[in-house]
Amino acid sequence: MKRVAFLTTIFPQNKKFLKSFLDSLSEQTYKDFDLVIVNDKFKNLNYYKDLYSDLNIININSTGTPAKNKEVGINYCIEKNYDILIFGDSDDYFKNNRVERSIKILNQADIVVNDLSLFNENNVYNKRYLSKRIKNLQIIKFEFIKNKNIFGFSNSAMRIFNKKKISIPNDLVAIDWYIFSNFLLKGYKAVFTNETISFYRQHEQNIIGLKQLDEKSFNKVKNIKIKHFNALSLNENQFSNELKSLNSLSFNKKRKIKNPLWWEL
DSSP, rough: OOOEEEEEOOOGGGGHHHHHHHHHHHHHHHOEEEEEEEEESSSOOOOOOOTTTEEEEEEEEEEEEEEHEEEEEHHHHHHTOSSSSEEOOOEEEOOOOOHHHHHHHHOSSSSEEEEEEEEEESEEEEEGGGGTSTTTTTTHHHHHTTTSBOTTSEEEEEEEEOOOOOOOOTSSSHHHHHHHHHHHTTOOOOEEEEEEEEEEEEEHOOOOOOOOOHHHHHHHHHHHHHHHHHHHOOSTTHHHHHHHHHOOOOOOEEEEEEEEOOOOO
């Protein structure tokens, strides 16, 4: 039987969202997984461990940057010989078949990325957002995400390919794009599914959200993308054309992208 880890990070400010996150994991149709929590200064975890005694919660303390916290969690799962790693942000929640469907699709693929429904403090307001751009069981290659992203730490899962630990540059913002781009460039197979859903919370302060950009956020995302292409490069010239194009890109308020993806300019 495959060993399955569901990995998240929690912070003190996630407290008001944690119940819906844990409720959705407690209600999963597939139960045989460990919830691995990278705990960045959250002080009340034992209360939730008692409250959700049906979940096998593993606590790892880490107080690094978002990149380093993710690195600590992934490397723990590699070290402990898990076979499948499912990601989920602790301010989101998930359809009750997410773990089950992820495992099933990973029998034929290395990575699975599932659909998103967007919600805020009022309600779910945009259902199956990614399906507006992608077909069910479509294979996702690096060319598709080169200038945008669909792989998030709330809607992706992967087989752990080998036991080699990873290292993530400390100052990256779009850690998910960096990690999954590396895997796709190495030839791993990724598949999209709309057969399960992550409910993705929309915050006003999101830097790289699923939304149209204004000039300020455009320039911020542009600079982030340049930094990430430089981090991803295996040699100095690998993404020279992309970097040249980005450097010359300027904001055009008349250009609107229908159903924009993460950091799509």
